[in-house]
Amino acid sequence: MEYETPLFFHVMQYAKRADRDVIDMVSGNPDWEPPQALRDGLHEYADLEPEQFQYPPSEGLLELREEIAARRGVDAEQVVITNGAGEANYLAMARALERDRGNEVILTDPVYPYYPGKTTMLGGTQRFVATDDEGQLDPADVREAASEETAAIVVNSPNNPTGAVYPEETVRELVAVAEEYDAILVSDEVYDHFDLSGEFSSALEFDSDHRIVTNAYSKSMAITGVRVGYAIFPPHLVENAKSRHMLVNVATTRPGQYAVLQALRETGPDYYEANRDLLRERVVTFTDALDAAGAEYTTPKGSFYVMARFDGYPGTLENVERLIDEAGVAGMPGEAFGDSRTAWLRFALVTPRVEEAAERLATYFD
Amino acid sequence: MEYETPLFFHVMQYAKRADRDVIDMVSGNPDWEPPQALRDGLHEYADLEPEQFQYPPSEGLLELREEIAARRGVDAEQVVITNGAGEANYLAMARALERDRGNEVILTDPVYPYYPGKTTMLGGTQRFVATDDEGQLDPADVREAASEETAAIVVNSPNNPTGAVYPEETVRELVAVAEEYDAILVSDEVYDHFDLSGEFSSALEFDSDHRIVTNAYSKSMAITGVRVGYAIFPPHLVENAKSRHMLVNVATTRPGQYAVLQALRETGPDYYEANRDLLRERVVTFTDALDAAGAEYTTPKGSFYVMARFDGYPGTLENVERLIDEAGVAGMPGEAFGDSRTAWLRFALVTPRVEEAAERLATYFD
Numbered sequence: 001m002e003y004e005t006p007l008f009f010h011v012m013q014y015a016k017r018a019d020r021d022v023i024d025m026v027s028g029n030p031d032w033e034p035p036q037a038l039r040d041g042l043h044e045y046a047d048l049e050p051e052q053f054q055y056p057p058s059e060g061l062l063e064l065r066e067e068i069a070a071r072r073g074v075d076a077e078q079v080v081i082t083n084g085a086g087e088a089n090y091l092a093m094a095r096a097l098e099r100d101r102g103n104e105v106i107l108t109d110p111v112y113p114y115y116p117g118k119t120t121m122l123g124g125t126q127r128f129v130a131t132d133d134e135g136q137l138d139p140a141d142v143r144e145a146a147s148e149e150t151a152a153i154v155v156n157s158p159n160n161p162t163g164a165v166y167p168e169e170t171v172r173e174l175v176a177v178a179e180e181y182d183a184i185l186v187s188d189e190v191y192d193h194f195d196l197s198g199e200f201s202s203a204l205e206f207d208s209d210h211r212i213v214t215n216a217y218s219k220s221m222a223i224t225g226v227r228v229g230y231a232i233f234p235p236h237l238v239e240n241a242k243s244r245h246m247l248v249n250v251a252t253t254r255p256g257q258y259a260v261l262q263a264l265r266e267t268g269p270d271y272y273e274a275n276r277d278l279l280r281e282r283v284v285t286f287t288d289a290l291d292a293a294g295a296e297y298t299t300p301k302g303s304f305y306v307m308a309r310f311d312g313y314p315g316t317l318e319n320v321e322r323l324i325d326e327a328g329v330a331g332m333p334g335e336a337f338g339d340s341r342t343a344w345l346r347f348a349l350v351t352p353r354v355e356e357a358a359e360r361l362a363t364y365f366d
Numbered sequence: 367m368e369y370e371t372p373l374f375f376h377v378m379q380y381a382k383r384a385d386r387d388v389i390d391m392v393s394g395n396p397d398w399e400p401p402q403a404l405r406d407g408l409h410e411y412a413d414l415e416p417e418q419f420q421y422p423p424s425e426g427l428l429e430l431r432e433e434i435a436a437r438r439g440v441d442a443e444q445v446v447i448t449n450g451a452g453e454a455n456y457l458a459m460a461r462a463l464e465r466d467r468g469n470e471v472i473l474t475d476p477v478y479p480y481y482p483g484k485t486t487m488l489g490g491t492q493r494f495v496a497t498d499d500e501g502q503l504d505p506a507d508v509r510e511a512a513s514e515e516t517a518a519i520v521v522n523s524p525n526n527p528t529g530a531v532y533p534e535e536t537v538r539e540l541v542a543v544a545e546e547y548d549a550i551l552v553s554d555e556v557y558d559h560f561d562l563s564g565e566f567s568s569a570l571e572f573d574s575d576h577r578i579v580t581n582a583y584s585k586s587m588a589i590t591g592v593r594v595g596y597a598i599f600p601p602h603l604v605e606n607a608k609s610r611h612m613l614v615n616v617a618t619t620r621p622g623q624y625a626v627l628q629a630l631r632e633t634g635p636d637y638y639e640a641n642r643d644l645l646r647e648r649v650v651t652f653t654d655a656l657d658a659a660g661a662e663y664t665t666p667k668g669s670f671y672v673m674a675r676f677d678g679y680p681g682t683l684e685n686v687e688r689l690i691d692e693a694g695v696a697g698m699p700g701e702a703f704g705d706s707r708t709a710w711l712r713f714a715l716v717t718p719r720v721e722e723a724a725e726r727l728a729t730y731f732d
Contacts, residue, residue: 006613031417032416033416040412042412043408045408046406046408046409047405054589083449086613114613114616117609121609222416222420224421225620226419243370246371246483248487248614249450249453253593253622255408256619256622
């Protein structure tokens with residue numbers, strides 16, 4: 001696999017250019033409403049004095065960092081506000097590789113393709129550890145893959161693309177492996193608000209100098225385009241990450257930070273619960289229809305995605321484009337996520353037309 | 367000089383914590399109004415459908431890229447929308463160093479400190495070429511410094527911190543030197559709307575496969591905190607830059623792009639002219655007072671900055687902090703900009719209290 005340019009935008013553009021109605025199940029873009037307070041925050045910001053349109057502190061607005069620190073049980077000094085989880089993961093992986101303890105980044109297979117892409121860009125090499133059929137990662141396999149060469153272990157739970165949610169023992173053990181090998185566990189928890197199983201465990205629960213937690217408001221507040229995320233570093237790793245953030249981006253967009261802070265403060269748990277309920281319904285609708293179509297599939301314990309396998313229709317980019325043109329459903333090719341899921345397609349449940357999509361698939365593969 | 371963390375934020379924070387009234391002449395933050403259409407654009411965005419809160423295309427909103435392309439006389443395919451000029455310069459310098467034609471980045475002395483900081487972060491080495499007392503760069507000196515090792519030549523006109531504006535011959539020759547040595551000229555033109563001399567020349571005027579032009583709306587629209595900029599690449603260099611942009615930031619903030627597009631379309635030349643007039647007045651006010659104080663100084667032909675030298679008061683960080691505490695004026699230490707201006711202080715004319723600041727300096731150094 002080449003990971004230089006993750007395929008998401010390519011497939012989305014292909015679907016948009018198609019000569020027919022296409023149901024978009026490609027992107028991880030929520031199709032539901034952002035919190036009202038997020039919209040209100042942008043309106044408020046638009047009328048502020050000119051001073052408020054200027055550089056925020058490079059590491060982020062202090063009030064936002066304090067709000068996050070209080071919620072996550074860390075010191076505000078450990079928090080850097082980033083241009084989404086994308087930059088947060090980039091900073092975390094760069095920090096791990098800059099420690100000069102090794103050049104290898106342990107990733108899962110299947111994998112979210114930005115991680116291997118970032119690894120190459122940062123001069124590291126990938127080492128993949130297979131997950132099981134449900135996407136669960138066995139920490140013993142990670143320990144076996146780890147060595148003096150290991151700079152980082154990058155994981156994502158709830159997981160894209162498998163929908164797996166790692167239990168507490170897994171996360172505890174992953175932190176332990178990172179400590180044993182003087183590596184850094186990078187725990188990308190951007191789908192934490194979409195744990196449908198109640199089994200989610202944050203790496204922040206295990207205090208350690210060897211783990212960095214990344215997150216964003218892109219999914220939880222349905223604002224992937226606003227670009228506000230954060231990374232939480234151990235105290236001794238944060239200064240260097242702040243330097244890189246400053247040298248790459250100077251600072252994260254201030255209207256976005258302002259609106260997110262307002263939304264954090266004013267949005268109750270019902271907003272998040274309603275979105276989880278919506279997703280739960282869509283999982284049932286979609287998998288029922290896949291059953292009817294005789295397809296094999298995974299039932300997500302978290303995140304937005306269902307992986308499905310149709311007989312004789314492997315998950316290549318070519319087949320994804322054919323499905324767009326001939327069935328009017330756009331998914332992601334399994335091959336985009338590594339070698340282990342090349343037979344599979346990934347469908348994101350972020351459209352109100354989940355049932356229709358499933359019916360189109362059933363008809364097409366009938 | 368260590369450039370790992372440019373000093374701007376440090377000095378700003380020191381000034382904010384001071385136990386007295388301090389006039390802030392540290393940052394390059396305009397203190398005037400953003401265009402009304404920018405505020406209107408944010409309001410409009412805040413009420414759009416949820417889909418508009420999701421990822422824009424990674425390289426930027428097509429309408430914005432087309433608007434920029436039409437204004438700058440390039441193809442929209444060459445334009446990447448970035449998180450301010452900061453990311454634009456980062457992408458440009460990374461692209462130049464990734465060509466593996468050499469490891470050296472030619473910079474001016476004095477220099478905007480983010481450039482040497484980015485160079486180190488990207489694994490390059492700096493080679494400085496001195497400018498003259500007015501900040502003018504002699505292309506013959508650049509040619510002499512250039513070699514097989516030269517990956518990039520990074521220049522900034524109108525210049526921060528000197529206020530120099532490079533004439534057409536200089537820019538033409540810099541492009542020629544980049545071509546001769548198969549290097550990349552990175553021309554940071556973020557102050558192009560603040561050419562007070564009428565002599566500004568964009569590197570885009572000289573068609574070449576060896577120059578990248580970077581810019582942003584941070585200064586021209588007085589929105590340093592919104593973080594919308596762009597880079598224009600030669601066609602054969604753009605794909606790789608788009609990959610890096612995607613792998614680092616995924617995309618640039620969409621509310622910012624939306625509002626900037628609206629402001630670009632609806633803001634007339636009078637907005638920019640009024641801001642230049644304001645700056646011209648401030649230059650006269652400040653330099654008159656410096657004359658009265660017997661200080662040596664530069665009169666900017668562009669950008670926001672006046673460099674001043676006071677007898678027996680070199681431009682160290684320590685002296686800058688003393689000036690904050692004892693005179694109530696915050697500037698930047700000349701030593702932050704390289705070896706050639708260690709005797710100088712830099713004052714940004716982005717406060718309505720320019721006259722008062724000059725009087726405080728005159729009294730303090732009397």
